[in-house]
Amino acid sequence: MPSDTVREDIRHFLTTRRARLTPKQAGLPDFGGRRQVSGLRRSEVAQLAAISVEYYTRLERGNVGGVSEEILDSLAAALQLDDVERAHLAALVRAANAPHHGADRDGGTSHVRGSLQQILDAMTGAAAFVRNAHLDVLATNRLARALYEEALDTDDQPPNLARFVFLDPRARRFYRDWRGIAHDAVGSLRTEAARTPGNTDLADLIDELATRSDEFAMRWDAHDVEYYRSGRQRFHHPAVGDLDLDYDALEIPADPGLAIVTYTLAPTAAYADVFRRLQATTTASKPANSPGRHAP
Template structure:
């Protein structure tokens, strides 16, 4: 029987998700009485989660260890309820469980899929002075106009192939000062990358980026192990820019048709406002 791809850190994606989320649910939160004394397990024990979900301990252990590949819809639904998952997390669990059941390999991204769509340069030019950039599904910076580059101060000093928003947020020394909501930004970046890894755990660009960041950033490694999948859904962004000062901008993002998950991200400000004046300065 074909085996589910093992992903970047060993084990199956379904098993990693279950382990990470189990560690974050306390017995008290799950309504389980706990006697006095110290618990070695930070969250629920395997047997506790199995009991809450109505499955045998042996079956649940096989799920975590990747030995069981065909969990039923009812089992996954029961586990989602026991883990107190929200709508995004529940959807992600069902997606990776479905993939484990189907055993269908996911195609890796080929070089042509990393190229911006035809007409991208013209679109980015037309959007000036508003900063705009085209990002891959793993947030590689594929194309941008002047403002789109300069709203990430210092990234222009990196080689083109290393220009990635997630890498910038975690590893560039300017990022913490640039983003006043840096912690929220980091969790959103990791959640987006987690969603991609759930669909394509063996994609080389995903596994290489995860391995690099997990080694270089303890913040990334901690967030990655928590396995949060809530996307950042903010519609505005405040930047403390070293050249033009503080700006609060409206953010619009949209998928680009005919690409492998490319998105166009644009920052906007009302003409005549200080924020718009700052964008004009960055565009020069």
């Protein structure tokens, strides 16, 4: 990502965060009357961050050379950024101030060590797969293949969950909270784009999705960011019906950019019987190291 693009991302990120806050939410007096901007004015953000309007204006234009951690913390507090947004802003600032070193493919690795596949296969009571930061599914266990059979049923290899969410009509039925998963997918990709600004493979994926999906393009322009780490996912599986599962994304320190994603459910939880029916559908017909139907 060239430096001018990073500056544009900083500008859009700060303006969208400013636009979502009202004076009342920020603890400022609202004297009524018609406001000329959506959300806070630049002067109000500067007041809350205890910096000059001129300095905040410079930051919002992406001119962040020499900005201190203390200023970023003050700005994050003024705009009520959460931890993910604060980290995203810091990543954008680092990218803007770093020398351009050309293409960077970090986060898009497609190599999965054999020991990771063994870990997946040992998880017989959980659906588990390995994905990279581009949301490519690189390896699965049997239960994950049963759960994600539609997402893995693709000629694109490796299968990519963002492509499935936005380009495959089956995704809107499979994810009962499709809007939530769409928000998380875009937020995860935007977080990664700031972390690896020269990532040409990721840029190609984002361009493809924005070109082929108006919904993706709209959400990308919102500049929201997310970490997909834990929570509850609501599915409608074509074979067993509705199914709610707990998920955890476990980063792998030895393989930067890779994470093991698991889906589990307590034996006494709601949908436990449905989960057991899904487990009963698993067979030994597909090789253990094959995430999709045409894996290399």
